Amino acid sequence: MKIPRQMRYIEASEPGGPGVLSLATGTVPVPKPTEVLIRVFAAGVNRPDIIQRKGTYPPPPDASPILGLEVAGEVIALGAGVSGFAPGDRVCALANGGGYAEYCVAPATQCLRWPQGYExxxxxxxxxxxxxxxxxxxxxxxxxxxxxxxxxxxxSGIGLTAIQLAREFGSTVFATAGSREKCAAAIKYGAQAAINYREEDFAERIHDLTLSQGVDVILDIVGAPYFVRNLHCLRKDGRLIEVATMHGSKVADFDISELMRRRATITGSMMRPRTAQEKAAVALALVQRVWPVLDAGRCAPVIDRVFPLAQAADAHRYMEAGAHIGKIVLTVVA
Ligand SMILES: NC(=O)c1ccc[n+]([C@@H]2O[C@H](COP(=O)([O-])OP(=O)(O)OC[C@H]3O[C@@H](n4cnc5c(N)ncnc54)[C@H](OP(=O)(O)O)[C@@H]3O)[C@@H](O)[C@H]2O)c1
Structure with a gap:
């Protein structure tokens, strides 16, 4: 396929609200030796895109400034050092940026084939x-x-993936969510119980649901306001994992002996700043452990709504309104 020099992409003219996003024309990126060039058919919208648009989550120095951390499409060119892919291969990729565009580069080691039956x-x-x-x-x-x-x-996109995978690999899952409808969805996708945090104290419910034992692992996106209550929900040797701090990151009053009593581990991470080697290792683990589960249809992404690329601003407004269940995706037709 002949590669054009120009493409349409979504430009963020300055840090700000969804209104700063608009369709623009720019240069098609050239893959580095370890990268592939993908003709993008669809791009996922993620909460980190919102934070980047607002200007508080800048892309790493070597990443595209264009929004978008994940795409699916067709490989159309290979960097000089890439093997294992050929033009025409259908891949989905964890991009380091640049997904809201007709063409996107991604490290070959972050590209995975589409699971069976996927579009x-x-x-x-x-x-x-x-x-x-x-x-x-x-x-x-x-x-x-x-x-x-x-x-x-x-x-959330993250939450429904976590529920499904944990259930698939043999864990009992509890979830919190902000409405009755969301709680029903969490149960539908594998949670044993879902707690509407607007109506109930989640720590008290976890106490009841686990017969005062607590849970082994907590995946948290709320941050500071939940920190102490999360610790109270951990059973002995429990692990608290922080992946976002949507409602604050600074905890003022925290008793270290709570940690010691539970032999608890507190950790957390961000995907984007991980090295290429680290992301490649995760991709390999996903191919081995998770892609067979997706091929068999035992876990699947839950898609709430699809917008055309040109309506990326509306997609962001929709995500920020917070009523969605699962993923929001942009469709891109080059
Ligand atoms: N560390 C990492 O590597 C990493 C990677 C990807 C994403 N993340 C983080 O993981 C979280 C989930 O990401 P996602 O893309 O799955 O997001 P998402 O689908 O937009 O979900 C965000 C959820 O947060 C809840 N929420 C709490 N306060 C909110 C508010 N003020 N406005 C809107 N929603 C609010 C909403 O659920 P309720 O209605 O139930 O409250 C919503 O379902 C985000 O905080 C994101 O930054 C971290």
Whole structure:
């Protein structure tokens, strides 16, 4: 296929609200020796895109300044050092940026084939949450069969991936969410119980649901206001994993002896600043452990709504309104 020199992409004219996003024309990126060039069919929208648009989550220095951390499409060119892919291959990729565009480069080691029976929209909804959930819950959090997990933000893109994967690998999952409808969805996708945090204290409910034992692992996106209550929900040797601080990051009053009593581990991580080698290792683990599960249809992305690329600003408004259940995806037709 002949590669054009120009492409349409979504430009963020300055840090700000969704209104700063608009369709623009720019140069098609050239893959580095370790990268592939992808003709993008669909791109996932993730909460980190919102934070980047606002200007408080700048892209790493070597990444595209264009928004977008995950795409699905067709490989159309290979960097000089890439093997294992050929033009025409359908891939989904964890991009380091640049996804809201007709063409996007990604390290070949962050590209995975579409699971069986997938089309572009579903494939584009996979990488960011599957890479993030795998690393945090299963690698850093060491969640294992028979253990229990509490997922905050249970119907976020991250949350529904966490619920499904944890259930698939033999854990009992509890979730929190902000409405009755969201709680029903969390249960539908595998949570044993869901707690509407607007109506109930989640720590008290976890206490009841686990017969005062607590849970083994907590995946948190709320941050400071939940920190002490999260610790109270951990059973002995429990692990608290922080992947976002949506409601604050500074904890004023924290008793270290709570940690010692529970032999608790507190950790957290960000996917984007991980090295290429680290991301490649996660991709390999996903291919081996998770892609067979997706091929078999035992876990799948939950897609709430699809917008055309040109309506990226509306997609951001929709995500910020916070009523969605699962993923929001942009469709890109080059
Ligand atoms: N560390 C990492 O590597 C990494 C990677 C990807 C994403 N993340 C983080 O993980 C979180 C989930 O990401 P996502 O892309 O799955 O996001 P998402 O689908 O937009 O979900 C965010 C959830 O947060 C809850 N929420 C709490 N306060 C909110 C507010 N003020 N406005 C809107 N929603 C609010 C909402 O659920 P309720 O209605 O139930 O409250 C919503 O479902 C985000 O904080 C994101 O930054 C971290």
């Amino acid at each position: 572009a929209t579903r494939a584009a909804a996979l990488p960011e949450t599957y890479f993030t959930v795998w690393v945090n819950i299963f690698q850093m959090g060491r969640l294992s069969e028979g253990e229990s997990l509490l997922v905050h933000g249970g119907t």
